[in-house]
Amino acid sequence: MTTEPGRPGRTKYVLFDVDGTLIDAxxxxxxxxxxxxxxxxxxxxxxxxxxxxxxxxxxxxxxxxxxxxxxxxxxxxxxxxxxxxxGVYAAFDGASELLHGLPPGSWALVTSNYEHRVRGRFLRTGLPAPGVIVDAAAVEEGKPSPVPYLQAAARLGAEPGDCLVVEDAPSGVRSGLRAGMTVWGVNAAIAVEGVHRHFVSLREAVPHILAFASGSHGNAAA
The missing domain is CATH 1.10.150 (DNA polymerase; domain 1)
Known part of the structure; x- marks a missing residue:
């Protein structure tokens, strides 16, 4: 069991990696x-x-x-x-339900790709794009530096302790942890070192992410 840094009773925010997390590229x-x-x-x-x-x-x-x-x-x-x-792109199962279920302004994308490509892929897969996308051009230091996730939180007006990072890769997990955020791993058979919770698939994580965003999650990670 690992204690998550999230604080109850406050607005929660979700920050997503893109490739490997929401879109299978x-x-x-x-x-x-x-x-x-x-x-x-x-x-x-x-x-x-x-x-x-x-x-x-x-x-x-x-x-x-x-x-x-x-x-x-x-x-x-x-x-x-x-x-x-x-190209032909596919969103992971549960991605559309998840993003449509989050309150507007409560989530962002943090990617090592470029914004125009991310928006193009979202259009191709029918996923809703958020107002905040932190891409490779937005930061001088990419993942595993905490800078990309900290910038996303700042643009949302969020405190790091109120943010959940959803990632599939070790560099992204380290980035979120260094930013002082709760980090959950998805789409991997084995948990990435350091994650507070691990889900084999995004679909499995959907109800838990929505619960976090609503402020009804617990502080302990399985």
Missing amino acids: VSNQRRVWGIWAERYGLDADEVYQVALRTRPMETFAQVASGQDPRECLTTLHELEDEDVRS
Whole structure:
């Protein structure tokens, strides 16, 4: 049992990661990196395995050290934008019910992607977009720094202790914990280290997230 920092009797806020948490973009990411690898004559599987663990500029340094990293990034961004326009996206089960069930102004998205792509994916999947999206361009320090989640809370007018972070990845979990927020993990068979609660799927977490937002959750995590 881990004690959560949430405080009862106050307005609650929910901050979501996007890819892997609300939207299943694994096949899209693999496809984009596969096409990128082909452009540079590289093995698609090897490149994708590196890309899973590192940020794009770090990936380029490892797999294409002889190439101009800015050119590599431009190519990747073009492929990602095209994928948003033409790719097939799917929201995780429960995502639509969850986001429609939260009070307006009580939730935000915190993503390492870019806002225009996130909004495009939300349009493609029919998910409602919030007023606050903190993307890669909004912060100088990305996850696992606490900065992205702290900025989202500030833009919502929320105190960190009144925020629930919903994440699927270790870097995002660390970001939320460092921000002093309650952090729940979803869409993973094994709990990410540090989470206050763990759910195998987003669908399983939906009623608990809605209860947190309504202020009716308990302070102890299972």
